[in-house]
Amino acid sequence: MNDSRLMTLSTPCLLVDEGRMVRNIARLQDRADTLGVTLRPHLKTTKSVEAARYVLADGDGPATVSTLAEAEAFTAAGINDILYGVGISPDKLNRVLALHRAGCKLTVLLDCVQQAEAVAAASRASGIAIPAMIEIDSDGHRSGLTAEDPALITVGRILHDGGADLRGVLCHAGGSYGSVGRAAHTKLAEEERLAVVAAADALRTAGLPCPVVSVGSSPTAHAAADLTGVTELRAGVYVFFDLFQTGIEVCDIDDIALSVLTTVIGHQSARGWTICDAGWMAMSRDRGTAAQAVDQGYGVVCDEAGQVIPGLIMIQANQEHGVIARRPDFEGDVPEFPVGTRLRILPNHACATAAQHQRYHVIPEQADAPLKTWARFGGW
């Protein structure tokens, strides 16, 4: 099945199925509305102003970013309530202050005394009370303090008494990526909630403000049963979804809105290989499904229209060559594709695959509507 709108595209390139993306966005917005929390989408997956307009409630915020380059690009586009969700280092505070002067309420994240002292000092020196969230750890995944750690109150006091704007506490249950199924994610979402609510209580008991209580990861955001005490929900990859999220049962494979369009450039028939022009430069080196129950290689092969072709994955990738072959355990027949055939590859990890590209080619649901092009940016 062919889609004539794709004929003008040079491969490899990045495709977005607009209908799927819109449905993915609506699904999590519905969850947030039902749970009574504000959705603060993470824009690190899409890194595109056009895509951000779809995902932000009123088109301008609130939002989460993973780099100051994102904050700068989105501020320039008028998005004015942004959380920079990576621990702040003192040398970046000049850029944070510049964003405030440009009209963005940029909130920083931290989990130690040294960071809090730097943020407080920069607030006093600039006259801008920098909004700051304290990171809380619920699962030993990466960063953060616990409610019981005396450093929590110390950090809160340094910020609040030192001239910064202590906004609250934030938790990211990144460990949820290692668990499969809704029941597991619901349990982790509750642990995430309990960790951050306990931290908020500790701050308030110490006489410190804590208006914002923020949780989120794509798995826990979709599975949370109750967010009592939480004010804000964050997630990112749900906009596109990917094979990794399919593997942990957060979405179905038919929800995946991102794919790479590729062209067949050769064969090694004796080995059952079809060679295509999407290598790891187009797919990324992400092999996140390698440790899952179903290893998807470098991606699942679809026809040009996006229908999954049973039994075929990209089994290996060089820089600009992908090798398409039968899954090790597949018994059925697989088609042969002449040189020039166009295929789509569903990616392991949407954040990583999208980052290899400079633009999205967006396919509207209406078959007669023209493709749209969205620029995306990278860098720091």
Next chain:
Amino acid sequence: MNDSRLMTLSTPCLLVDEGRMVRNIARLQDRADTLGVTLRPHLKTTKSVEAARYVLADGDGPATVSTLAEAEAFTAAGINDILYGVGISPDKLNRVLALHRAGCKLTVLLDCVQQAEAVAAASRASGIAIPAMIEIDSDGHRSGLTAEDPALITVGRILHDGGADLRGVLCHAGGSYGSVGRAAHTKLAEEERLAVVAAADALRTAGLPCPVVSVGSSPTAHAAADLTGVTELRAGVYVFFDLFQTGIEVCDIDDIALSVLTTVIGHQSARGWTICDAGWMAMSRDRGTAAQAVDQGYGVVCDEAGQVIPGLIMIQANQEHGVIARRPDFEGDVPEFPVGTRLRILPNHACATAAQHQRYHVIPEQADAPLKTWARFGGW
């Protein structure tokens, strides 16, 4: 040890040690001169016009590229003898012809009848005899025909009789990446040579021209003992080298000219973790050393001046967070780094890490010379 020239850089960012790069380039150029072959460097690693001037013999060619976007960028910069080293698909021939009209002698690569017919047809239709090389397989690594395959002569004849410019045969011993040590690489280089010389002989015996006989991969290019019958040598990653090449003993760790500058943003002291602001977005997801004798995680940790710190690697990476910790088998003491400390990380794979960045910050050998900035490009 600090280098004050790096203070103005925002992290994470990409550094090039100019002295090491110049030495790496000279080393392979010396090899090519000794072996009596033309060096046709692969520009896919650096993707930078400024870097290309260092690596190309007279600054303008000959060169190899992995995408037509590279060919277009380098043609615009005046480089006019380029081999596009990925199997051509018919839909890309319009861009190939446009490059010829822009003054570049762009050579395409192919290994099947369908491609040869398309190249011959485009040559006849355009009046431009498209130069084409036939890919030869020496190790079952990826693409290519063998000297014994009757398709070799068929493809050669379609090109030569059909109006294209049959330039010769090319082999890439990509399987050499899986072998350790000079003796193994010398043996694979000889197999690469024998495969491609046999193919050249077969073409000539059939009355077809074969002026160019091209071999190369970084491991075999450095280890080849004899290139009788070969006219041209190709390699790419040798300009920067990386931990993977160190692991297969093509270079020493002190030859690696590429690193990522990062800043410490936090700790999880109970786990012995230092968190830095270079995650997989800055390092790439490439874990090529995972299957080697020494797994380097996401990279080897150096101080800001580039000295390796014994015992420390990046053990895991999230999108914008790197976790630095002791190697599993390291017994000695490792230093603790306060928030704000700058470190350098040597990458597993220079091609993949460089591709995550938009520019190089180049450190001249003279300690008082200012940094240089080289733009790099991506895309297809």
